Each structure stands twice: as structure tokens, then as C-alpha cells.
Amino acid sequence: MDQNTTDKVRPGDKRKLVDRFGREIKYVRLSVTDRCDLRCVYCMSEDMQFVPRSQLLTLEELHRVGRAFVELGVNKIRITGGEPLTRNNILHLFHSLGSLDGLDDFTLTTNGTLLARYARDLKAAGVSRINISLDTLQPERFRNITRTGTLQRTLQGIDAALETGFQRIKINSVILKHRNHDEIADLVEFCVRRGMDISFIEEMPLGVISEHDRAEAYYSSDQILVDLQQRFTLLPTTESTGGPSRYYRMEESETRVGFISPHSHNFCDSCNRVRLTAEGRLLLCLGQEHSMDLRRVLRANPLDDAPLRQAIIQAMDLKPKGHDFDLTSQPVLFRHMNATGG
Numbered sequence: 001m002d003q004n005t006t007d008k009v010r011p012g013d014k015r016k017l018v019d020r021f022g023r024e025i026k027y028v029r030l031s032v033t034d035r036c037d038l039r040c041v042y043c044m045s046e047d048m049q050f051v052p053r054s055q056l057l058t059l060e061e062l063h064r065v066g067r068a069f070v071e072l073g074v075n076k077i078r079i080t081g082g083e084p085l086t087r088n089n090i091l092h093l094f095h096s097l098g099s100l101d102g103l104d105d106f107t108l109t110t111n112g113t114l115l116a117r118y119a120r121d122l123k124a125a126g127v128s129r130i131n132i133s134l135d136t137l138q139p140e141r142f143r144n145i146t147r148t149g150t151l152q153r154t155l156q157g158i159d160a161a162l163e164t165g166f167q168r169i170k171i172n173s174v175i176l177k178h179r180n181h182d183e184i185a186d187l188v189e190f191c192v193r194r195g196m197d198i199s200f201i202e203e204m205p206l207g208v209i210s211e212h213d214r215a216e217a218y219y220s221s222d223q224i225l226v227d228l229q230q231r232f233t234l235l236p237t238t239e240s241t242g243g244p245s246r247y248y249r250m251e252e253s254e255t256r257v258g259f260i261s262p263h264s265h266n267f268c269d270s271c272n273r274v275r276l277t278a279e280g281r282l283l284l285c286l287g288q289e290h291s292m293d294l295r296r297v298l299r300a301n302p303l304d305d306a307p308l309r310q311a312i313i314q315a316m317d318l319k320p321k322g323h324d325f326d327l328t329s330q331p332v333l334f335r336h337m338n339a340t341g342g
Contacts, residue, residue: 016073017312019284019319027076028069029275030062032090036083038111039147040135042174042203042217046147055279059093061298065276066097068309076105078131082278085114091121098126105241107131109172113149115157119164128167129241131199132158135173136180137190145179162194168241170197170258175224176217184224185231192253199245199258200224221246221261228257244271274319282312284319292318 017025034051036044057065066077077097084090098106105128112132115122122130134154136142142151161169171191175181184200191198202221225248228234233251240247245258275283280295292315294308301307 017069017316019316021319021321023271023319024073025272025274025316025319026074027078027273028066028074029078029080029273030066031080031082031276031278032057032059032062032084032093033082033087034278035086036081036111037086037113038083038149040133040174041145041147042176051279055295057276057278057280057295057298059087059089059096061280061295062093062276063096064298064305064308065280065294066103067100068305068312070100070102071305072309072312075102076107077103078107078109080109080275083111083113084108085110085118091118091125094122094125094127105129109133110157111146111149112154112157112161116153116160119157119160119166123164123166129170130161130166130168131170131172132161133173134158134171134187135175136183137186138183141180141183145176158194158196162196168197169194170199170241172199172201174201174203175219176203177219179217181219181224181227184227188228188232188250188255188257192250192255195254197256197258199260201260221259225259232257244273271319274315282315284315290318290320291315 019025033056039046039048069077079094079097081087087093097103103126106126107129108122108127109131110133112134115130115132132154135145137151139151142149142154158169158171171187173180173184173187175184188198200221203218225234234248234257235251237247237249237256239249239256244260246261248257248259250257271285275286276294277283280293280298281291282294284290284292292311294311297308297311
């Protein structure tokens with residue numbers, strides 16, 4: 001890369017990251033591992049081949065990427081996985097990112113199994129909001145959906161997060177027909193009693209999972225909304241947390257009910273996000289393979305972040321207009337959700 005080109009972007013340069021469709025990128029999701037202590041049926045195969053640890057970005061490299069994005073105007077970072085809290089010494093990364101000047105929203109997505117151990121340290125590191133995956137309140141169903149998990153452990157993690165006093169806690173629920181669609185209202189009641197928000201997510205068709213028929217299990221956000229309106233009064237709002245959720249307010253409580261609907265209500269037109277996989281691929285779209293290898297740039301320039309910032313700027317030209325999810329065919333993407341960054 002030409003040195004004169006890289007010198008155009010310097011630390012403190014608040015140049016906006018704008019793609020060729022005029023969308024400003026303000027939000028990056030950093031995956032720190034593709035490993036997880038659960039094996040959810042919609043996320044990965046039961047017998048997964050994980051990325052060799054030597055190919056993962058180091059914590060220092062992840063910090064460099066996060067810092068470069070913030071220097072380029074990104075103000076929201078979400079740490080994802082796999083399960084992020086299974087990564088060795090992960091608190092070091094939370095502390096280093098949490099101290100970045102210009103980072104306004106520092107968040108985490110987790111399955112909750114390790115929150116009882118880490119909740120207080122995460123808050124001290126600067127994490128303001130947490131999303132916790134919870135698809136069922138029934139122990140046997142939880143075991144069937146996660147293949148290996150114990151519901152009580154996740155519930156203990158939720159309790160620990162509530163006791164710690166994060167700015168906001170949200171439950172993420174992937175709804176599958178004939179697996180948990182009859183628990184939609186129960187999950188909302190669970191959140192109302194605890195003062196949490198909830199987002200219902202249409203399953204993302206990433207990776208081939210032989211024992212799981214995505215078309216058969218699909219349950220649309222529109223149907224979920226109809227189901228909820230039988231019990232609750234939901235008022236549409238224009239609120240946003242910087243992501244793809246469409247939110248409704250509950251007349252009876254402060255709980256917000258969100259819908260992430262990649263199939264029924266495509267949200268690509270307003271996409272403000274990019275994702276970094278744990279091995280350093282910058283994915284410009286959840287449902288496409290357009291990407292840039294930032295690991296190569298990082299390791300070729302261990303003492304200079306100028307080429308990294310320039311690579312990120314150039315990657316904006318690769319961001320496609322949107323995804324092409326199709327539940328009626330085998331996934332074009334063989335990349336599972338845990339490898340993408342959940």
C-alpha cells in the first residue's frame with residue numbers, strides 16, 4: 001500500500017465511514033472467538049470444526065482494530081462470538097476498549113452462562129448494555145435447543161447482570177415453529193417482571209445444519225406480533241439502539257419489544273454495521289461474503305495503524321446493498337453464525 005495514501009488518515013481523524021450507497025457506518029461488531037460452550041441448533045452443527053487458535057486475532061490485534069474504527073468515527077462496539085466470555089483473558093480487551101475516547105456505546109452479546117462470574121468486572125470495564133440469548137423458559141426445551149446447556153445457569157447469569165446494574169439488559173430470542181413459538185408471551189412476561197427489553201429474531205440461514213429444516217421452523221416477526229397483541233398492547237416507536245431492531249413500547253410496562261426481521265422486513269437500506277470475525281475478516285454484510293482480510297494488514301504492519309485505517313476506509317466500497325437470504329434453498333453461505341459473530 002502506498003505510504004502517501006496511508007498517511008492521509010491519522011489518529012484523531014474523525015472522517016466518516018460511508019459506503020457507496022451513502023450509509024454511514026457507526027457500529028462494529030467484534031467477534032473474539034468462534035468457540036462456545038453451547039451448541040444451539042440454529043447456530044452451529046453439533047460436531048463443529050473451530051478455527052485453530054493460532055489463526056485467531058490476538059487481544060492486542062482486536063484492540064487495534066477497535067481503536068482504528070473509533071478513530072474513524074465509529075461510536076458503538078459490540079463484543080460477540082461464539083461465546084465471548086470463554087476467551088482466555090478476555091477482560092483485558094474489555095478494559096482496553098472501554099477506555100477509548102469517542103466510544104459512546106460499549107455492549108456485549110452473550111449466552112449468559114458465565115455472567116455470574118464476570119458481570120461486575122464487565123461493568124467496571126465500561127460495558128453499558130448486555131444482550132443475553134434466551135429462547136425458552138423450559139429446562140428440557142433449553143437442553144434440546146442448545147444440545148448441551150442448562151437453563152438454570154443462564155438464569156443465574158441474568159440475575160447477576162440485573163444485580164450489577166447495567167444501563168440496559170435485553171433478551172434475544174430466536175423463535176422456531178414447533179420448538180418454542182408457544183412461549184413468546186411467556187418470554188415477554190419474564191422480561192416485564194425483571195425490567196428488561198426483549199428482541200425476537202427470525203433465524204438467519206447461515207451454514208448447513210443437517211438435522212434442522214429452517215424453512216419448516218421459520219416463524220415470522222409479523223406472526224409473533226399478532227400473537228403478542230392477543231395479550232399485550234404494543235405501541236410502535238421510532239426508538240433505536242443503533243442496530244436493526246424495530247421497537248414497540250408496552251402500555252403496561254417500560255419493557256421494549258423488538259423485532260429483528262431479515263426475511264419479513266429487510267433492514268438493509270439503513271444498515272450501519274460491519275462485523276469482524278475472530279480470525280480477522282471484516283465482513284461488510286451478514287448475508288454476503290464481501291470481506292477484507294484485516295489480519296494480513298495487522299500482521300504486515302505491527303507498529304503502524306495507518307495501513308489498517310486505510311484498509312477499513314477502502315473496505316467500505318465492498319459493502320453490498322443487502323443480503324439475499326432465501327429459506328427455500330440451501331444456504332449459499334457455509335459460514336455458520338458462530339463463525340460470523342453472533
